[in-house]
Amino acid sequence: MINRENGLLEIYERIKAKRIELGLTSFKRTPTNPIKEPDMPCVFMMEGIDNIVKHSSRGNTGYPCTRALEVELEIVVNKSVDIMALYRQLRSVVFTSRDGSGMKNARLSDGTSIRENRTEGPTGYGLPDVKGMSLFLDMIYTDNDL
Numbered sequence: 001m002i003n004r005e006n007g008l009l010e011i012y013e014r015i016k017a018k019r020i021e022l023g024l025t026s027f028k029r030t031p032t033n034p035i036k037e038p039d040m041p042c043v044f045m046m047e048g049i050d051n052i053v054k055h056s057s058r059g060n061t062g063y064p065c066t067r068a069l070e071v072e073l074e075i076v077v078n079k080s081v082d083i084m085a086l087y088r089q090l091r092s093v094v095f096t097s098r099d100g101s102g103m104k105n106a107r108l109s110d111g112t113s114i115r116e117n118r119t120e121g122p123t124g125y126g127l128p129d130v131k132g133m134s135l136f137l138d139m140i141y142t143d144n145d146l
Contacts, residue, residue, distance in 0.1 A: 001143060001145050002110075002144075002145070003109075003110045003111070003112050003141040003142055003143065003144070004050070004067070004069060004112075004139075004141055004143065006108070006109040006110050006112065007069075007108040007109060007110070007112035007114070007139050007141050008029075008045075008047065008069075008071070008139070009109075010108040010109050010112070011045065011071060011094060011108065011114065011137070011139070012029055012045060014093055014094055014096065014097070015027055015043060015045070015073075015090070015093055015094065018093045019043075021089075022043075022086065022089055022090060022093065023041060023081075023086070024041055024042060024043055025038070025039055025040060025041060025042055026039040026040075026042035026043075027042065027043045027044075027045075028042070028043075028044055028045070029044075029045045029046075030044075030045070030046055030047065031044050031046075035076055037078070040076055040077055040078050040081075040130075041075065041076065041077040041078070041081050041086060042075075042076050042077075043073055043074065043075050043076075043090065044072075044073070044074040044076070045071065045072070045073055046071070046072045046074065047069060047070075047071060047072075048069070048070035048071065048072055048136075049069075049070045050067055050068070050069040050070070051067065051068050051069075052065045052066070052067050052143075053065075053066050053067065053068050053140075054066040063143065063144065063145070064142050064143060064144040065142070065143050066140065066141070066142055066143075067140070067141055067142075067143050068138045068139070068140050069138070069139045069141070070117065070136055070137070070138060070139075071114070071136070071137040071138075071139050072134050072135070072136050072137075073090060073094070073134065073135045073136075073137070074132060074133075074134045075087060075090060075132060075133045075134070075135075076130065076131075076132045077130070077131055077132075078129050078130060078131075079129040079130075079131065081131075083121075083122050083131050083132075083133050084122070084133075087119070087133050087135065090135065091116070091135055094114070094135070094137070095114070108139070110141070110142075111141070111142060112139060112140065112141040112142075113139070113140050113141075114137045114138065114139050114140070115137065115138050115140070116135070116136075116137060116138075117136040117137060117138045118136045119133070119134065119135055119136070120133070120134045120136070121133035121134055
């Protein structure tokens, strides 16, 4: 699971490094408190389902194995922010290395990679003047731990 954490930290650091350029007031990984209006626009990074996509045939345990972790990046804004523009910028930041080597860089640390899975939204959450949108990534990594 070391590769999992290293990959998640790389995604986190890519967004954190560009949060001012993105115009984010808040960026949190696995938040535990509800959002407040002064925190918007914000992005939440949450971990979802972690599936084994390929077992090793070397032994009975199936390890090392290849896993795909679903990572959700949820954008929450007030009505004055163009959520589609922020979504496009966030997606660009996620797929650009911190060293600035450009788009289409899905490689993270330790052979871990990401790919876009799907998008949900925009949605209104049933709240006045609040919109949200989520980018779902698959983070592919090798799990050597048993």
